[in-house]
Structure formats: C-alpha cells, structure tokens
Amino acid sequence: MEKKFKIAMPVRYGINFALIVLGWVIFTVLFSTGALNDYWKGIVVNIGVNIILATSLNIACGYLGQLPLGHAGFMAVGAYTGAIYIKATPAYDLLRAGNTTAIIPYVIVAIILAALVSGIFGLLIGIPALRLKGDYLAIITLGFGEIIRIVITNIDSVLGFKFTYGASGLARIPKFSSFNLMYIMTVISLFLIHVFMKSRHGRAVLSIRDNEIAAESVGINTTFYKTTAFVFSAMLAGVAGCLYAGTLGSLYPATFKFMKSIEILVMVVLGGMGSMLGSVIAAIVLTGLPELLRSFSDYRMVLYSLALVLMMIFRPKGLMGTYDFSLNKSIENIVNKIRGKKAAKADKEVQE
Amino acid sequence: MTFSSLIAQFINGLQTGSVYALVALGYSMVYGIIKLLNFAHGDIIMVGAYVVYYAIASFALPPMLAVILAVLVSTLLGVTVEKVAYTPLRSAPRLSLLITAIGVSFLLENGAQLLFGADKKSLDPMVSGSFQLGGVNVSYAAVVTIVVSVIAMVALTILVNKTKMGKAMRAVSEDMGAAQLMGISLNRTISMTFAIGSFLAGIGSVLYLCAYPQATPTMGSMLGIKAFIAAVLGGIGSIPGAMIGGFAIGILEALVAAVHLSMWKDAVVFLILIIVLLFKPAGLLGKKTQEKV
Amino acid sequence: MSNVLKCEHLRVVFGGLAAVSDFNIEVEENQIAGLIGPNGAGKTTVFNLLTGVYTPTSGVVTLCDKDLAGMSTIQRSHAGIARTFQNIRLFKDMSVIDNVINSFNYRMKYTIPEAMLRLPRYWKEEKAARERALELLGVFNMQDLAEVNAGNLPYGAQRRLEIVRALATNPKLLLLDEPAAGMNPAETTALMETIGKIRDNFHIAILLIEHDMSLVMGICEQITVLNFGEVIAQGTPEQIQNNPVVIEAYLGKDRD
Numbered sequence: 001m002e003k004k005f006k007i008a009m010p011v012r013y014g015i016n017f018a019l020i021v022l023g024w025v026i027f028t029v030l031f032s033t034g035a036l037n038d039y040w041k042g043i044v045v046n047i048g049v050n051i052i053l054a055t056s057l058n059i060a061c062g063y064l065g066q067l068p069l070g071h072a073g074f075m076a077v078g079a080y081t082g083a084i085y086i087k088a089t090p091a092y093d094l095l096r097a098g099n100t101t102a103i104i105p106y107v108i109v110a111i112i113l114a115a116l117v118s119g120i121f122g123l124l125i126g127i128p129a130l131r132l133k134g135d136y137l138a139i140i141t142l143g144f145g146e147i148i149r150i151v152i153t154n155i156d157s158v159l160g161f162k163f164t165y166g167a168s169g170l171a172r173i174p175k176f177s178s179f180n181l182m183y184i185m186t187v188i189s190l191f192l193i194h195v196f197m198k199s200r201h202g203r204a205v206l207s208i209r210d211n212e213i214a215a216e217s218v219g220i221n222t223t224f225y226k227t228t229a230f231v232f233s234a235m236l237a238g239v240a241g242c243l244y245a246g247t248l249g250s251l252y253p254a255t256f257k258f259m260k261s262i263e264i265l266v267m268v269v270l271g272g273m274g275s276m277l278g279s280v281i282a283a284i285v286l287t288g289l290p291e292l293l294r295s296f297s298d299y300r301m302v303l304y305s306l307a308l309v310l311m312m313i314f315r316p317k318g319l320m321g322t323y324d325f326s327l328n329k330s331i332e333n334i335v336n337k338i339r340g341k342k343a344a345k346a347d348k349e350v351q352e
Numbered sequence: 353m354t355f356s357s358l359i360a361q362f363i364n365g366l367q368t369g370s371v372y373a374l375v376a377l378g379y380s381m382v383y384g385i386i387k388l389l390n391f392a393h394g395d396i397i398m399v400g401a402y403v404v405y406y407a408i409a410s411f412a413l414p415p416m417l418a419v420i421l422a423v424l425v426s427t428l429l430g431v432t433v434e435k436v437a438y439t440p441l442r443s444a445p446r447l448s449l450l451i452t453a454i455g456v457s458f459l460l461e462n463g464a465q466l467l468f469g470a471d472k473k474s475l476d477p478m479v480s481g482s483f484q485l486g487g488v489n490v491s492y493a494a495v496v497t498i499v500v501s502v503i504a505m506v507a508l509t510i511l512v513n514k515t516k517m518g519k520a521m522r523a524v525s526e527d528m529g530a531a532q533l534m535g536i537s538l539n540r541t542i543s544m545t546f547a548i549g550s551f552l553a554g555i556g557s558v559l560y561l562c563a564y565p566q567a568t569p570t571m572g573s574m575l576g577i578k579a580f581i582a583a584v585l586g587g588i589g590s591i592p593g594a595m596i597g598g599f600a601i602g603i604l605e606a607l608v609a610a611v612h613l614s615m616w617k618d619a620v621v622f623l624i625l626i627i628v629l630l631f632k633p634a635g636l637l638g639k640k641t642q643e644k645v
Numbered sequence: 646m647s648n649v650l651k652c653e654h655l656r657v658v659f660g661g662l663a664a665v666s667d668f669n670i671e672v673e674e675n676q677i678a679g680l681i682g683p684n685g686a687g688k689t690t691v692f693n694l695l696t697g698v699y700t701p702t703s704g705v706v707t708l709c710d711k712d713l714a715g716m717s718t719i720q721r722s723h724a725g726i727a728r729t730f731q732n733i734r735l736f737k738d739m740s741v742i743d744n745v746i747n748s749f750n751y752r753m754k755y756t757i758p759e760a761m762l763r764l765p766r767y768w769k770e771e772k773a774a775r776e777r778a779l780e781l782l783g784v785f786n787m788q789d790l791a792e793v794n795a796g797n798l799p800y801g802a803q804r805r806l807e808i809v810r811a812l813a814t815n816p817k818l819l820l821l822d823e824p825a826a827g828m829n830p831a832e833t834t835a836l837m838e839t840i841g842k843i844r845d846n847f848h849i850a851i852l853l854i855e856h857d858m859s860l861v862m863g864i865c866e867q868i869t870v871l872n873f874g875e876v877i878a879q880g881t882p883e884q885i886q887n888n889p890v891v892i893e894a895y896l897g898k899d900r901d
Contacts, residue, residue: 009768065447067447067450067451128626128630131630132629132633134446134447134450135383135387135388135389135446135450136584136629136633138389138450139389139577139580139581139584139625139629140625140626140629142577143581143622143623143625143626144622144626146618146619146622147619147622147623150615150616150618150619150622151619153615154615154616154619157615192761195760195761195763196757196760196761199755199757199760199761199767199771200746200747200749200750200753200755200760200770200771200774201757201760202760203739203743203746203747203750204747204750206736206738206739206743207736207739207744207747209738210735210736210737210738210739211734211735211736211737213698213730213734214730214734214735214736214810215736215747216717216718216719216722217696217718217722217727217728217730217734217811218722218727218747218748218750218810218811218813218814219719219722219723219748219750219751219814220719220747220750220751221719222719228757258573262454262458265451265454269451274738298466299466301458301461301462301465302459302462302463302466304458304462305455305456305457305458305459305461305462306455306459308451308452308454308455308458309437309452309455309456309459312441312444312448312449312451312452312455313437313440313441313452316441316444316445316448322738
C-alpha cells in the first residue's frame with residue numbers, strides 16, 4: 001500500500017505558529033491604518049474575552065459532558081481577584097502616565113492569581129458538585145454561582161472594610177487589557193486546551209463523557225479527571241474574568257448573574273458542544289453580530305434564546321458538531337486525494 | 353424579637369411558602385414524568401401575572417375574571433411549550449432537553465421584556481385588609497393564599513391517587529415503555545401533566561400577586577428556581593414532598609429576613625439546596641435510583 | 646498451575662432477594678470458563694460483583710491469590726480484571742484507536758504539565774501507545790478502522806472493539822459478557838477462533854457469559870450453570886450437556 005502523506009510534527013507546529021503571527025500582523029495593520037477604529041478594537045478585545053469564556057466552558061460542557069450553570073461565578077472570582085490585586089499595585093498610575101511596559105509584571109501576576117484563585121474555587125465546588133450528574137449538577141453549580149455573586153455583593157458588611165465595594169461596584173481598575181495582551185492570552189488558552197485534550201488526559205476526559213461506566217472499567221480514575229477538567233475550565237474562566245476587568249475598568253456583581261452563565265452556554269451550544277472551533281466561531285459571531293445589527297439590539301436576547309431552542313430541535317449537535325478544524329490535516333487530505341487521483345490515472349494508463 | 357413578631361414572620365413564610373409549593377408541584381410532576389427540569393415553569397407565572405395586570409389595568413375586567421383568564425392562559429402556555437419545544441425532543445439526550453428548557457425560559461423572559469418593557473407593572477392589591485389574631489396582625493391575603501394552595505394540593509393529591517388520569521400519570525412516570533404497552537396514551541398523559549402543572553402555576557401567579565402586587569419580566573426566574581429547590585428539598589416527584597419543601601423554604605426565608613439578614617436570603621436557600629443534594633440527593637421524601645449496568 | 650480467579654461463597658442480596666447465592670468458581674491461567682443459565686439467572690450480576698460494580702453481601706473474590714475486598718471498579722481494573730458489556734458501551738464519539746489507547750492510561754506515566762509542554766516523555770509514550778494499539782487491533786484485523794469513530798462501526802465490529810479495549814488494559818482475567826450476541830454463525834465461528842487465539846497469545850484466564858451453546862461447548866474447558874442465582878451444575882461441557890438438572894432448568898420439567 002502506498003504510504004500516506006503526513007506533515008511532520010515540527011512542521012505542523014511551524015505552520016500553526018506562522019498563522020498565529022500572521023493573524024496578529026493583520027490585526028495590527030488594520031488598527032494602525034485606522035481601518036478598524038478604537039470602537040472596533042474594543043469589540044475585538046471583547047471577542048477575545050468571550051472566546052476564552054466559551055472555550056473554557058466547552059471543556060466542562062462539551063468535553064466532559066456535564067452542564068455547569070455557574071460559569072459566571074468563576075469568571076467573577078477571576079475578575080475580582082485580578083482587579084483587587086492590581087488596584088493594590090502602582091499599575092493604575094503607571095498606565096495613566098502612559099507607561100504600558102512597566103505594568104506587564106503586575107498584569108502577569110494578576111492573571112496568574114486570577115487563574116489560581118478561580119482554580120481553587122473550581123476545586124472546592126467541583127469536588128461536591130461532580131458527585132452529582134445531569135440536572136442536579138446543573139442546579140448545584142447554578143447555586144454555587146449565585147452564592148459567589150451574593151457573597152461578592154455583601155462581603156464588605158461582614159468584613160467591616162471595603163473589599164469588593166459591593167453593589168456600588170469596584171472602580172478605578174487600570175484598563176490593562178490591550179489588544180496584544182488579549183491576543184496572546186487567547187492563543188495561550190486555546191493552545192493549552194488543545195494540548196491537554198490531545199493527550200492521555202484529554203482522552204480520559206472524553207471517555208468519561210462517552211461512557212462513564214466503561215471508562216471506570218478500563219481503569220480511568222473518573223473522579224480525578226472530572227475534577228481536573230472542571231478546575232481547568234474554572235481557571236480559564238478566571239483568566240477571562242481578569243481580562244474582562246481590565247477592559248472595563250470597573251466591576252459590578254450584577255454582571256455575573258445567572259444570565260451571564262447562560263450567555264456563555266449559548267455560545268458553546270450554538271458552536272457545537274465538544275468543538276473548540278465551534279465555540280470560537282460562536283463567540284466571534286455572537287459578540288460581533290449584535291454590534292453590526294445595533295438596531296436589533298432589543299431583539300438580541302430573544303434571538304439568542306430562539307436560536308438555542310431551534311438549534312436543539314433541528315440541529316442538536318450545534319453548528320460544528322464535535323468537528324475540529326486542523327489546517328494540517330486538511331492539507332494532508334488534499335495532498336492524499338490528489339495523489340490518489342494521480343495513482344488511479346497512472347493505473348489506467350498502464351492498463352491501456 | 354418578640355414572640356408575636358416571630359408568629360407574624362411565620363405567617364409571612366407560610367404565605368410565600370404556599371406559592372413556592374404550588375409552583376414546586378409543577379416542577380415535581382413534570383420531572384417525575386419526563387425527567388425534565390422545566391426551567392420555563394417559573395416564567396409561566398410571570399406570564400400569568402402580566403395577564404392579570406393587563407386584564408385589570410388596561411381592560412378593567414373584574415378581578416375574578418382576570419384570575420380565571422390568567423389561569424387559562426398559563427395552562428395553555430404550558431401545554432403549548434410542551435408540544436412545540438419538548439415533544440420533538442422526547443428521545444433526545446437529557447442534556448438537549450434541559451438546554452431547550454433553558455432556551456424557552458429565556459425566550460419567555462426576553463419576549464416579555466420586549467412586549468411589556470423592562471419596568472415594573474404595579475397593581476392595586478387584589479385582597480386587602482387584615483385582622484387581629486391574638487395580638488398578631490394577619491392579612492387577608494395571607495389567609496386566602498394559604499387556604500387556596502392547601503385546597504389545590506388536596507385536590508391534586510386526590511386527582512393523582514384516585515382518578516384514571518392520575519393512575520396513567522403514575523404509570524408513565526414509573527416506566528414509559530411499559531405504560532405505553534398497556535395502552536396508555538403517552539402524548540395525552542404528558543400534556544395533561546403539563547396542563548395541571550401550569551394550571552397550578554397560574555394559581556400561583558395570582559397568589560404571588562396577592563403578596564407582591566407587581567409584574568416584571570424576570571420575576572419568574574428566581575421564583576422558579578426557589579420552587580425547584582423546594583421540590584428537590586422535598587424529594588422530586590413526590591407531591592407531599594413538594595408541599596413540605598415549599599413551606600420549608602418560605603418559612604426559612606422569612607426567618608432569615610426576621611433576623612435582618614435578608615440580603616443573604618437567597619444565599620441561604622442555595623446553601624440548603626447544596627446541602628440537601630450532597631447528603632440526601634433524593635430529598636426528604638424521594639426515592640433513590642441507580643443506573644443499570 | 647495456579648488460579649487466576651477464585652470466588653468462594655459469593656452472595657449478594659438486593660432488597661431481601663438473593664440475586665446470587667453461594668457462587669464458587671476457580672479459573673486458571675490459559676483457561677476458558679463459561680457461565681451459562683436462563684435469562685435473569687444472575688450471570689451479569691456475577692460480573693458486576695467481580696468488577697466491583699456491586700459489593701457482595703458476603704464471600705471472597707481473589708485474583709491471583711490477592712483478596713479484592715473493598716476495591717473499586719477502577720482499582721480492580723488496575724489489578725488485572727477487564728470486561729466487556731452486554732449492552733455495548735464504547736466511547737462512541739472517539740476514534741477506534743483512541744478507544745484502545747485510553748485503556749493504556751493507567752500505565753502511561755506522563756503528567757499533565759508534561760503533556761502541555763509536549764516534553765519528550767509525551768512523544769515517547771504516545772508513539773509506543775499508538776504502535777501497541779495497532780498491534781492489538783490486529784488481533785481482529787481492525788487496523789484499517791483505526792481512525793473511524795467507534796460509533797460508526799457495524800455491530801459486530803463494535804463487539805470486537807470492546808474485546809480489544811478490554812485486552813488493552815493488560816488483564817489477567819478477561820470477562821466477556823455475551824460476546825457473540827447479535828452475530829451471525831460465520832461471525833460467531835470467527836469469534837470463537839479469536840477467543841482461543843487470545844487465550845494462547847496473552848496467557849490470560851477468560852470467563853464468558855454466552856447463550857450460543859455451540860460457542861460455549863466449543864471453546865470452554867469448564868462450565869458453570871446458574872439458575873435463580875444459584876449454581877446448579879459445574880463441570881466439563883460433556884458433563885453439563887448430560888446433566889438432568891441443567892436440562893430441566895433450560896427446558897422446564899417434564900409434566901407427564
């Protein structure tokens with residue numbers, strides 16, 4: 001049998017890296033020439049936040065096959081952790097003075113802290129919640145998410161000092177989420193999810209989704225992997241929250257209501273649970289489209305919910321199903337097809 | 353806190369608790385029969401409340417007619433949602449059904465916001481006045497609410513235990529396939545369950561208006577979640593469980609408010625839910641099930 | 646030769662009813678044992694007891710002289726018990742080869758950080774796992790299906806993949822729950838040969854539940870017959886075929 005064409009591993013990584021750089025160059029050119037104004041730059045940054053949120057929920061929802069309804073809670077933990085930390089640093093004044101490089105170490109620490117603290121919350125919530133399944137898991141995570149929000153709203157009265165500034169909001173957060181930071185963080189998040197899923201650990205997570213009893217029977221430590229996936233999902237939600245805080249400059253607990261969790265869920269479901277590409281596309285479309293159709297903004301949520309119901313009835317696997325695009329695989333397939341045709345043609349000629 | 357104020361809070365709790373219980377029954381029945389957490393159930397109450405509001409405020413109908421209309425619309429809405437959104441998904445994975453229910457819930461909430469506006473629609477109280485009972489001020493609204501919901505629950509218990517329809521409902525919830533083989537119409541039984549559940553939600557919406565005379569697009573969301581918690585607490589699928597759960601949550605909330613911690617009210621309810629789910633996932637009166645290998 | 650599996654006085658009670666009572670069996674290395682009986686006799690319950698899905702009310706299970714009491718399904722898999730399921734339980738949205746590689750999880754050692762940084766151990770173990778998986782798929786000549794989604798396989802191939810997946814855990818004892826269910830006679834014959842081949846090449850003990858008597862009588866060296874949770878006969882195929890109690894259990898009592 002003829003050996004199939006395969007792109008070698010280092011080349012694969014090279015191609016992907018080149019694509020990432022190319023994407024960055026295109027955006028930078030668009031911004032610097034003014035083809036995309038500052039308003040659109042803001043939207044692009046928002047899209048980044050939503051991509052991380054959607055792909056992180058996709059870990060727990062699409063890959064692990066659970067339905068957590070408290071994702072906004074983890075986002076809130078990350079947002080407040082990052083914001084409270086960075087407000088304690090000189091970053092705000094540095095940024096006002098236009099010193100964007102001096103804040104980089106603070107931003108890095110803020111993001112790492114946000115990921116860690118959200119991860120701890122993910123662990124504390126995941127251990128009990130993951131003992132339940134299906135609807136019960138959905139409702140218990142909803143409960144935890146709401147508790148997080150209520151605690152953020154009311155904690156100051158218990159502590160006796162200003163910590164989260166309650167319902168009146170946490171203001172004067174340095175707006176550190178530049179396009180560059182967002183681009184890098186989105187790429188890192190997607191990369192981490194990808195390399196996790198394409199390993200024995202990711203395989204174990206998928207096998208639990210497909211059949212938990214069978215996964216146990218082949219020795220998969222289901223509790224460990226469920227918790228790991230849940231924590232990973234929470235950590236990235238925390239990162240997204242931290243970046244969100246850095247785009248807005250102020251935080252209000254009401255942002256992280258149950259409604260926010262559902263908005264993220266809509267992205268994952270529309271894109272196709274279990275497809276990272278689907279989540280990315282849905283995050284881009286559902287963030288960008290309402291901006292293009294501003295006159296429709298009243299109808300936005302109605303359309304969202306209608307889309308969700310129709311999607312479940314007519315295309316329950318979402319737009320992309322569990323399909324994930326790989327440029328390298330596509331190239332391989334095309335090359336193999338062309339070669340196959342050539343070989344067939346050669347065979348024919350020989351026969352004639 | 354004086355004893356009489358404690359009693360007053362207790363009666364308040366019973367009043368809200370009866371509304372929770374009525375709504376919880378709808379959750380419990382639907383869950384029992386098609387294993388669906390019907391997120392849209394709470395929003396049916398919201399629609400019922402708007403019907404009452406517009407019937408009285410815009411069309412100046414007599415309150416009694418408004419009430420009948422609200423119950424009728426709620427029932428019809430519940431059955432329509434079931435037919436349009438849930439029936440096509442009967443053999444789909446549970447997760448798809450749950451997501452659909454969330455979608456319907458959001459559709460109703462956002463649709464209401466679009467149609468009726470996001471602002472509060474306030475209403476004159478439908479039942480006013482109060483009387484003294486051993487030094488405690490008791491509103492007529494509370495009495496009406498508690499009495500009506502107890503009657504509704506007793507009627508439901510009789511319906512489920514004594515009638516042919518009730519027997520069919522219990523059979524379907526026990527084993528859908530076997531019930532069908534015995535000649536029970538699945539579609540009719542499930543629609544009937546939704547009709548009864550939504551009928552109770554319609555009554556619930558009227559009683560809710562007795563306590564808080566205003567309608568907002570999202571009023572059903574938290575109310576629905578609390579009623580669901582009540583159903584879980586009592587043991588989902590169990591009628592007496594839903595009642596006990598509803599009263600328990602209502603009284604608990606009133607007591608938390610009585611000690612001036614009302615801002616933590618929702619957190620306490622969720623905490624109770626979490627504790628129940630972790631230590632007695634089948635609820636107080638529910639039964640446990642296990643997947644067959 | 647020593648026993649791989651040994652059950653002594655195994656008993657389990659569900660709601661006052663003994664689903665299995667006083668179950669005893671010994672299966673040696675390189676031996677194929679059969680477990681037969683009418684529907685509802687408790688055969689799958691025995692498998693669930695062996696794999697730790699159910700906890701026995703009383704009795705002892707040992708694997709290579711090691712007591713398995715208190716061990717979970719996962720631990721028993723690590724100890725060397727693998728099984729297939731009567732109602733197929735494949736990872737249907739994963740590729741055939743990933744279904745197999747997933748069984749190596751316990752024996753692969755690279756950590757999550759190693760996977761995320763793509764360190765050498767990741768590449769080495771993944772490469773070895775792929776090769777070994779293809780080799781195992783070769784037992785059933787399924788190498789060409791490696792990249793197909795397991796859920797898209799035809800029924801017979803799904804049953805065979807379940808066996809490969811179980812074998813991939815490197816078991817000492819393989820439990821097959823109705824491996825020939827739904828297969829045509831030609832497929833059953835092929836399966837019989839393969840089961841024999843597995844026993845010879847992997848040196849493991851096999852215990853199988855099966856309704857197809859030609860298969861059971863053809864490859865099993867010893868047979869245990871269950872009825873209403875109780876062992877009513879145990880012995881070689883010839884002994885079982887001629888045992889009046891077994892005939893009665895299967896065909897009912899002669900009424901005249």
